[in-house]
Structures are given as C-alpha cells and as structure tokens.
Amino acid sequence: MEDKNSLSLEELERDDDEEIVQSQTVPANFEVKIENSVVDVLESKLLVGMVVNSVEDAYLLYCQYAHAKGLSARKGDQRCFSHTSELQSKEFNCSCEGSKDERSSSKKIVVYQKLITRTNCKAKLKITREKGGEWRVSRFVEEHNHEMFPSDQTHLLRSARxxxxxxxxxxxxxxxxxxxxxxxxxxxxxxxxxxxxxxxxxxxxxxxxxxxxxHTKVENGDANALIQYFIDKANKENYFYWNVHLDDDDRVMNFLFRDYRCSVDYEYFGDVLSIDTTYKTNKYNLICAPFVGINHPMQNCAVWFGLYVR
Known part of the structure; x- marks a missing residue:
C-alpha cells in the first residue's frame, strides 16, 4: 500500500480537491427536505387550538402553507354572531374544493373540453372565536385527493399572485x-x-x-356639454339643482342632480332612501346611482341622481 507521504505534490493537491468536491456535493433529496421542513413549520402553526391575530393573517398563513405544498387556496364560508355582522368563524379551502355542476353544464353547448379543477377536495382551515375573544384554529384538514403542483409552477397559482x-x-x-x-x-x-x-x-x-x-376621466367636450345642459335646466326650472366634483387636475369626475319632481318626492317620501349602483354607462364606466324612496302606493320614486367614477 502506497504511503500518502510518498505521493507527489500534484497528486496530493488532486486528492484534496476531490475531498472538497465530495464534501460539497448536495444530496439529490436536499430540495425536497427543505420544502418538507417549511411545510412542517407551517403545519405546526395551523394545528387546532393555535391562536391567529386576524382573519387576514390566517388567510396569508394558509396561502403560504398551500404554496409550499403545491396547491392554491381560496376563501370559503363564514358565519356571524346572531343578529350582528361580526364574524364568528371563517373557512379557507383548497381551490379544488367542490365539484362541477353537471345540471347547468349539461345545457350548454360544449365548444372545447375544459380541464376539471374541482375534485371535491375536503382540505380546509377553519378559525373561530368567542364573542370579543381571539381567533383560534378550530379545524385543520390536511388530506388532499388530487396531485400537487411541482415547485417550479407554484408561482402560477392564483392565490400566489x-x-x-x-x-x-x-x-x-x-x-x-x-x-x-x-x-x-x-x-x-x-x-x-x-x-x-x-x-x-x-x-x-x-x-x-x-x-x-x-376608469377614464370624462372628456372635456362631453363634460362641457353636460354642464351646459345643467345650466340651461337650472335657468328654466327654479327647483333644478346640480353639482359637480373635480379631481386634482380640475377634470370632471362625478355629477349630482335633481329636478322639481325629485324635490317634491324627496319632501314627502324622503324618510327612507336606498341607492342602487349597479347601472353603468358604456363609454366611461360611470356609475349611475339613483337615490330611491317609496311612495304611498309602495312604488319607487327617484329623489336624486348621481353619476360616479369608482
């Protein structure tokens, strides 16, 4: 057996380099071990009984866990305390929760076959609290019935973006x-x-x-025409009222107006008003917001009109 002391300097240096390379070789499952350790840490924070600061923190924590596992998360059902709007419980589900509605889809003409993403997965996180108390994890289901996304594709998941x-x-x-x-x-x-x-x-x-x-601002030509129309109406009708809101660049943003009939209806039926902001124009996406009251025959009567930019 050849003594190491008798080797040449070149051979000794080569042996040292080989030892360094061998010591720096990364195991093939090193990345998997790191991912598993991250999942283990996050799972320890989601165990039943663990305290979370808020609903938002719980959702972010569940999203981090989901992305580390290779899946997407979404918000689920919630429940409020009786006769209040204060949240009592909140659920966060796997994006594969639920199943496809076969009844509604059967009536549609199939143009192309969509990828089935709902597998009725039962994985979820549920947090609850007592009245005025702190949020705690009350249920955490880890099992999934579908394959996970690889780590190089998790940045494409909806909840990760x-x-x-x-x-x-x-x-x-x-x-x-x-x-x-x-x-x-x-x-x-x-x-x-x-x-x-x-x-x-x-x-x-x-x-x-x-x-x-x-959300484009109203163009000057159309804005001037509308303002001129309001001025003409106000000159002809004593009860016609209008107002306009400008942005920081003195461009027209929102309008508010009413006529004589609206003022009379407001005087008689203005005790309770409702506002509906579901009407939009096509060009500027302005929201038409009528303020509506209820008259004696239980019919709607408009008392104000507004055009708003979100």
Missing part, C-alpha cells in the same frame, strides 16, 4: 411614461431575477391595466 402597492406604482408610472406593458413586465422580471419571483404573471398585468382604462 398579487400585484403589491410598490410594484403597482412602478408599473403605472412606467406605462404612463410611454413604455409598453410587455417591456415593463420584462424589466420587472429581470429586476426580480426571474418571472417566478415577480409575484404575478403577464396576464395579471394586462388585466390590471385594462381595469384602469375603464
């Missing part, structure tokens, strides 16, 4: 500066060292910008 306030400010400022949405997202992905670290996907960005476009 959210555009934070800081990233939203960056997105809107760059788009308003004339940079395309695609280039902005590419820049933010590079800054986050990959799309899996961004926190949302490109579709979320386009949907967000599309919602912003729906």
């Amino acid at each position: 959210n555009i934070s306030h800081a990233k939203n400010s960056t997105l809107e400022s760059m788009v308003n500066a004339g940079i395309s949405v695609s280039n902005v997202v590419s820049f933010m992905e590079n800054e986050a060292c990959g799309p899996e670290n961004l926190g949302f996907i490109r579709k979320d960005t386009y949907d967000h910008m599309s919602r912003l476009k729906k």
